[in-house]
Amino acid sequence: MSTIVLDRVSVRVSVDGRNDPKTLLQELSLTFTERRIGIIGANGSGKSTLLRLLNGLVAPSDGTVGVDGADTVRAVREVRRRVGFVFTDPLSQLVMPTGREDVELSLRRSIRNTTERRAHAETVLDRFGLLRLADQSIYELSGGERQLLALAAVLAVDPEVLVLDEPSTLLDLRNRELLRRTLSGLRQQVILSTHDLELAQDMDRVLVVDAGRVVFDGGPAEAVRHYRALSAAGLPSLGLPGTGAGGAGLAGLQQGGLERP
Numbered sequence: 001m002s003t004i005v006l007d008r009v010s011v012r013v014s015v016d017g018r019n020d021p022k023t024l025l026q027e028l029s030l031t032f033t034e035r036r037i038g039i040i041g042a043n044g045s046g047k048s049t050l051l052r053l054l055n056g057l058v059a060p061s062d063g064t065v066g067v068d069g070a071d072t073v074r075a076v077r078e079v080r081r082r083v084g085f086v087f088t089d090p091l092s093q094l095v096m097p098t099g100r101e102d103v104e105l106s107l108r109r110s111i112r113n114t115t116e117r118r119a120h121a122e123t124v125l126d127r128f129g130l131l132r133l134a135d136q137s138i139y140e141l142s143g144g145e146r147q148l149l150a151l152a153a154v155l156a157v158d159p160e161v162l163v164l165d166e167p168s169t170l171l172d173l174r175n176r177e178l179l180r181r182t183l184s185g186l187r188q189q190v191i192l193s194t195h196d197l198e199l200a201q202d203m204d205r206v207l208v209v210d211a212g213r214v215v216f217d218g219g220p221a222e223a224v225r226h227y228r229a230l231s232a233a234g235l236p237s238l239g240l241p242g243t244g245a246g247g248a249g250l251a252g253l254q255q256g257g258l259e260r261p
């Protein structure tokens with residue numbers, strides 16, 4: 001496994017030219033050596049920003065990120081060779097008109113011979129049940145098919161580390177199972193963010209991120225419990241009579257206790 005080290009990393013961005021920058025991540029010091037690492041947390045908590053640091057898509061404002069000693073800013077090319085990144089939105093990643101061409105593009109450096117490249121691309125597509133769609137326009141694929149294709153195109157080049165930003169958002173039950181099985185069988189180190197708490201349970205280590213900080217770091221079951229408690233605490237009151245003291249609440253709703261005008 002690779003060793004990825006974040007040393008006192010903060011990420012800040014200036015918004016609309018204002019003087020006070022917005023802090024997206026604050027003072028993170030983390031070492032990733034496990035095979036399967038998950039990141040969970042609320043919308044906007046900083047999960048994608050954290051993942052994007054790992055292959056140099058985002059540069060730290062303070063601190064450093066290193067992948068097996070290669071700095072993600074100074075040695076970004078070396079880092080990107082080692083770390084494959086699968087985007088949440090496949091269309092921000094797929095650049096060629098068809099799946100076949102996209103996978104072949106990924107392979108252009110590693111396999112020079114075009115016949116061999118084509119054969120390998122077909123093997124990769126077949127692994128994800130995408131061979132029959134190989135020559136269809138990527139715009140005519142379903143969202144889930146595109147998400148699998150984006151994963152296939154990154155895996156084709158066999159990176160050491162696979163970073164996936166919410167890889168199951170568009171997938172149906174069957175393809176979610178395919179994704180889970182594929183990820184658990186990979187030799188690669190996998191680091192992913194997800195709102196899919198079942199997928200999070202497959203991980204060896206899970207971090208809970210909240211407002212740009214890691215607020216829990218440990219086993220998946222405990223991490224999910226921590227995240228559920230955090231989310232419940234942050235829920236706004238629905239303002240229903242009886243959700244506080246003495247009113248009808250949900251029971252009242254179910255008994256027709258609240259009437260529409």
Ligand SMILES: Nc1ncnc2c1ncn2[C@@H]1O[C@H](COP(=O)(O)OP(=O)(O)OP(=O)(O)O)[C@@H](O)[C@H]1O
Pocket residue numbers: 013015022024041042043044045046047048049050
């Ligand atoms: N380039 C940017 N400029 C300004 N704000 C940004 C920028 N990138 C991200 N943000 C903000 O940083 C916060 C964290 O964003 P991030 O995409 O990391 O969240 P996330 O946890 O992945 O959310 P989600 O679960 O909704 O995908 C959000 O409030 C987002 O609006």
